Amino acid sequence: MTFKQILFYIIITLCFASSVLFVNHNYSFYDRPIAEVIKTDLEDTNQITDIFNNKDQLFTQRIIAKLKNGEKKGELIYLINEYSSSGAYDQEYHVGNELFVSINKNTEKNTDLTGSIKEVKRDKYILIIALIFIFTLLFVGKKQGLFSIISLAVNAALLSYALDVYVNNSDINLLLICSISAVLFTVISLLLINGFNEKTYAAIGATLLGTFISLLIAYLVIWVTSENGLRYEEMQYLTRPYKIVFIAGLFLGSLGGVMDVAITMSSSIFGLYEKNINISVKALKTSGMDIGKDIMGTMTNILFFVYISGSIPMLILYLNNGSPLAFTLSMNISLELARALAGGIGIVLTIPISLYTSIFFVNRKRARR
16 A cells, blocks of 8 residues: 555544544533443333234333433432333343433432433444444545545435425425435536546436436326325325325435446446447447346345335234235335335336447547547
């Protein structure tokens, strides 16, 4: 490695170490009381069975913890934790866990502090996972990895801002906001990661065309079928038009897969051209379609598993409570399946679109030679 690379990794390592040190001693930055568990005792255990013969165990745990911030910093607080073996909404705590707690205000002087557990302080674990992700990107991708991190941060900020604008302005169309966001996501991501060149321009054009065409097809199908088969129950608490919200999510959800296919196809076509500048357009088309067929199946499967996997807990819950299989599937995966199908359509359409877009830019590059 060069001296600059060594210096870069040293700086990154120091930044990582300082951030880990900070997050392990940042109690004073929180307004809520934080307590570290120093002792736990299992007090009671009960086994329960519901009407559907689902069995679970309930546990009562007594906890002694030490307050890490606030006026009563350093004092002990006594807590009770009730949790189940299924752990759906609760969990067992161990020595060393840090908890956000509330302190009972009616505690008299010269008596032990008592309170209740609100949630776990997880910032250090989140930071460690984030640092591993960032370090892996930088180690493998180097400069492109750095730009990938910047692109991810910028896109997250843009999405947060777009949703904030929509929430605070009820008269703004969500699809319009998502369309503008999709264009910005695509342009920023591909330009930052791949630079200003014909390959990137071809990928941008193919991504936008593939995404918007798939959205149009999905919208037409929903309109023609009068939304039959789509169960919007999970959106029942929205105060905004659920159909528009669903289509907006479908739109942005397919963008990632379409972008991946577009840049893969574009890179492949330009790679073939750069290895043999005399390669014919027919050979580029044949090779490009072969590449597209190879990635088409895996990408559509990825979309399917990504969307369906989020419904597994609800599927198990419905089936455990005696719901029929057909009802369970229709209630829980209709929207996810629609998203997967729309994304799959976008991926399949993007293959020929990106192929011919890339060939167009290859021919332009040839003409300038």
